[in-house]
Amino acid sequence: MSEEERLFQERIDAGVKIEAKDWMPEAYRKTLIRQISQHAHSEIVGQLPEGNWVTRAPTLKRKSILLAKIQDEAGHGLYLYSAAETLGVSRDELLAALHSGKAKYSSIFNYPTLSWADMGAIGWLVDGSAIINQIPLCRCSYGPYSRAMIRVCKEESFHARQGYDIMMSLAKGTPEQKAMAQDALNRWWWPSLMMFGPSDAESVNSAQSTQWRIKLFSNDELRQRMVDQTVPQAEYLGLTIPDPDLKWNAETGHYEFGEIDWAEFHAVLKGNGPCNRERLRTRVKAWEDGEWFREALVAHAEKHAGKKANTKAAA
Amino acid sequence: MSEEERLFQERIDAGVKIEAKDWMPEAYRKTLIRQISQHAHSEIVGQLPEGNWVTRAPTLKRKSILLAKIQDEAGHGLYLYSAAETLGVSRDELLAALHSGKAKYSSIFNYPTLSWADMGAIGWLVDGSAIINQIPLCRCSYGPYSRAMIRVCKEESFHARQGYDIMMSLAKGTPEQKAMAQDALNRWWWPSLMMFGPSDAESVNSAQSTQWRIKLFSNDELRQRMVDQTVPQAEYLGLTIPDPDLKWNAETGHYEFGEIDWAEFHAVLKGNGPCNRERLRTRVKAWEDGEWFREALVAHAEKHAGKKANTKAAA
Amino acid sequence: MDKFAYLLRLGDNALVLSQRLSELCGKGPALEEDMALTNVALDLLGQARMWLTYAGELEGQGRDEDALAYLRDAHDFKNVLLVEQPNGNYAHTLMRQFFFDTWHYFLIGALTQSTDRRIAEIAEKSLKEVTYHLRRSGDLVVRLGDGTETSHRYTQTAADELWMYTGEVFNYDSVDEAMVAVGVAPPAAQLRQQWLDHVSDIFGEATLTMPPADAWMQKGGKQGRHSEHLGYLLAEMQFLQRAYPGAEW
C-alpha cells in the first residue's frame, strides 16, 4: 500500500468524507462510478414498468401519485448522474454504456408489470428493498454519493408507503382485487429478495468495498432485514408470502426463508428476463429519437453565444 | 366525328359491349380509367374506416362478419384494378396516382368512424348508396367493367343488409345504443347523399358519359332513389333523418329533402375533411413499408426463374 | 346546463392532454424533458380534477371526478381535437403543447376575473402553472425553430400539420356564448388576438413561418365529435374502472 493509499484509508476509517477534489485510488473511483451509475440507470429504466400503468391508473388521484413518483425517479437519476460526474465521467458516457449493454441496471426492472397491483408491489417490495440497501449508503465514505442518497432515501420512503397503501386498498377490496394483490406478491417476492445480490459466499469484491465504506452491510444481512420487515406487513394485509419454507425462529428473532432460485437470477442478469430486450430498446429508441432534439439545443446555444459575442465585439 | 367514332357509337347504341381489344376513342378510355380506378381506390381506402372498429367489434360474430366484409372490399379492389388494367394501365401506376394525391377516392371515407354504430350506418347508407350507383353500371358499355360490377353488386347487397342488421340491433337495444345509432345516422346521412356527386346543374362531362353508356342516370335521379329507399327504412328503425325539410310528396311519389351543404362537399374534396390526411398517409405508409417485401418477391421469382433456366441449360 | 358543459370542456382538455403526455413517461429525448413532461402532465391532471369535481357538483347527480373521467364514452367527452392528437415525434408533442399553452395561458388569466367565484379560484390556483408551461414550450419552440436545419424542418412541419386544430378553441358555440354573456368566460375575439400575437412573436423569434390565420379549421371536439384517436385513448385509460365496476382503488 502506498503512502497515499494508507492516508486515504485512515481518513475513511476516521469517518471523514472523501470529496471530489481529494486524491483517491483508481479502483475506488472505478468501483464508485460503476455502483452510482448502475443506481442511476436503475432509476431511469425503473420509470418504464411504472409508466406502463400510468395511462391506466384506476383513479385520477392514484394517477397523480404515480406520475409524481415517476417524476421523482427521473430526479433521482439526475442527482445520481451528477454524483457520478464528480468522479470525472460524463452523463453521456454513462448513458452510452447503458445503451450498449455494458452497464447494468437493477434486474428487477426486467420483470413485466401485469396488473395495477404491481404498482403497489413495486412500491412496497422493490422500493422497500431499495431503501434497505440505500439507508446505509447515506453514511458511505464518498461525500457526493452520501448526500445524493440522503435526498433519494427521503423520497423513496414516501414511495414505499404509497405502494403499501395501494396494496392495502386492494387487500381490503373485492375478491378480484385481493387476488390481484396476492398475484403481484407472488410474482415480485423472490425478485425483490434477489435485489440484494448473490449470497455472501458468492459475492465478489465485497471485502474491498467494505473496507472503503461503500458497502456497509453484507447482502445476506440486508436481505434478512427485508424479510423481517416485510413478513409482518404481508400478514397485516392478509396476504401469503409465496414461500412454504418461511418460518419464525424465536431463538434468533428472525424469519427463516427458503432457497432463492439463483439460476433464475443469473438468467435474468444474462439478458433472459421477460423484459430485458424491451426495456433497453425503449431507452435506446428514446435516446436515438431524441438526438435531433439535443443537437438542436446545442446548436441554438452556440448561435446564441455567438450572437452575444458579436454584439459585444460590435459595441 | 370520324368513321371509327361513328361505328363505335353505333355499337354502344345497339347495346353491344365494348371489349379490351376493341377500338375505342381515347377520351372513352381515359374517362373509364379515371372512373374505374377511383372506384378501386375507394374500395381500398374504404377498408380503413371499418378496420378502425374491427379490433373493437362488440361480439365475435360481428367481428367475423366485419372481417369478411373488409376482405370482400380488398377483393373488389382487385377486380376493379384488373378491369382498369384491360385499358392499358398498370395497378402500380394507378396506385402511384392515388398516393401522390392526383387520383381521388370517394370522399365519404374522409369522415371518421366514431362508434360501433358507424359500422351499421356505413353498411346501410354508404354501401346502400354505392349499390344504387353501381347497379346501372352492371349494364354499362365496357364489358370488363360491367362484369366486375355484377360481382361487386352481389356482395355489396350483402354488406348493406348486414349494416342494416347492426342498426336494427342498436335501435332495439338500450337507450345508449339507440342514441349511438341516431348519432351515426346524423353524421352519415348528408355525406351519403353527397356520394352521388354535384347536382345535375353543376355536373360536368355528364352528357358525353351518358352517350357512351358509362353513366346511365343523372346524379340527382340516383340521389332521389336513395332518399326514397332509405326514409322508410329509417322509420322502421325508429330513427329520425336529420333533415327538417324532409317530407313526402304524394303527387310526385317522392320524398322532398333539404338543401345539401355543397360548401362542405367541396371542402372535403379539396382535402379539408376530418380524415383526408390520415387516410392517405396510412395507405402511403403501408405501401412504402411494404416496398422491401414486394421487391423481395420479385427478386425471388427472378432467381427461381434463373435457376430453372440454368437447370434446363445444364440438362 | 351550459356551465356544466363549459366545465367539462375545461376539464376534458386538461385530462386528455395530460393523458397524452403521460404516455411519454420515461421516453423523452433527455432526462430533463422526462421530468418536465411529467411535471406538465401532473399540473394538467390536477387542474382537470378541480374542473371535473366542480362540474360534478354543479350537475348534482353524484358524479365525482372519477365517474366523469372514467365512465363517459367518447361522444360525451368535450375536449378540443388538438389535445387528443397523437404525440407524433417530439416536435409534434411540443408544438401541440405550445399551441395549447398559449390559448390556455390567456384563457386562465381571463378566467381569474370570471363572475363565477369557484371558476375564478381554480383559475387563480392554475395561473402559476400555466405561466410556466407557456414559458417552457415557447422557449423550446424558439430553440428548435432556430436550432439545426433538421429541427427547423421538424418544427415547421409540426406547426403546419397541427395548425388546422388551433381554430376550434375560438369557434364559439351557444355554450361558449352563454358563458360570455354572463361574464363567466372571456369573448373569443380577444383571446384569438392574444393567441395570434404571441404565436406570431414566438414564430418570428424561432424563424418559423406562421400558417395563415384564415386557414380551414377543423371542429367538432367541443360538441363530442372527435377524431378516431380518442376512442383508443379512452379504452386504455378507462380499462380498470370498466372491468371492475364499483371497486375502490
Added chain:
Amino acid sequence: MDKFAYLLRLGDNALVLSQRLSELCGKGPALEEDMALTNVALDLLGQARMWLTYAGELEGQGRDEDALAYLRDAHDFKNVLLVEQPNGNYAHTLMRQFFFDTWHYFLIGALTQSTDRRIAEIAEKSLKEVTYHLRRSGDLVVRLGDGTETSHRYTQTAADELWMYTGEVFNYDSVDEAMVAVGVAPPAAQLRQQWLDHVSDIFGEATLTMPPADAWMQKGGKQGRHSEHLGYLLAEMQFLQRAYPGAEW
C-alpha cells in the same frame, strides 16, 4: 377442469393471434397480402369461437364465446406469449405466423385423433384452413429469406427475436400432461420434433440460419403470466362489452 383449461389455451391462441392480424386490415404491403391476412384472421377467429364455445359448455357456468372473450382480464387469458407479440414489421408478422402455423398444423392434425369427440371434430373442421396457413407462411418465409439482401436480413432478425417465444407450446405443464394421459392431446416430444424438422426444412430452403434448439425459452402465457402487451390488446378489444354491460349487439 384440466380440459376446460386446455380448451381456453386453444381458443385464446387463435383469438389473440386473430386480433393481432386484424390490426393490419387495409395496411398490408400488397393488396393480395391484405386479403390473405384478413382471411387467416377470419379462419382463426372461427376456430377460436368453436374452442371457446365448447370450453364454456364444458364449464357449465353459462359463459358463451363472448363472455369468455370479452369478460376475462389478462391473467385469465391462457394463450402463449408468441401470439400476443406486436406485429412489428411485416417480417415479424410473418415469422410469428410461420412459427405458430407450423405448431398449429401438427397439433390440429394430431387433435383429429383426439379421444374427445368434439375436439376431434373441431380439429377436423380446421385442418384444411391450418394446412393452407402453413403452406402460405412457409412459402413466404422461403421467398423473403431467399429474396433480397434486405428481406433476408429482416427475416433472419425476426426469426432470432421471436425464437425465445417458440418453446412455450412444447413446455407441458400438469394441464397438458393430463390431456396427454387421457389421449385428448398429443405428447410434446412428437410435436416438437415435427416442428423442428419443418422449420429446419423451410429455413434451409430460405437460406436462413435456425437459432439453436436449446436456446433459453420464455414461458408463462399458458399459466396467465403474459407480456405487458396483452393488457393493451384486451383493453381495446373488450371496450364495448365493458362499457355497455349486458347490451345485445
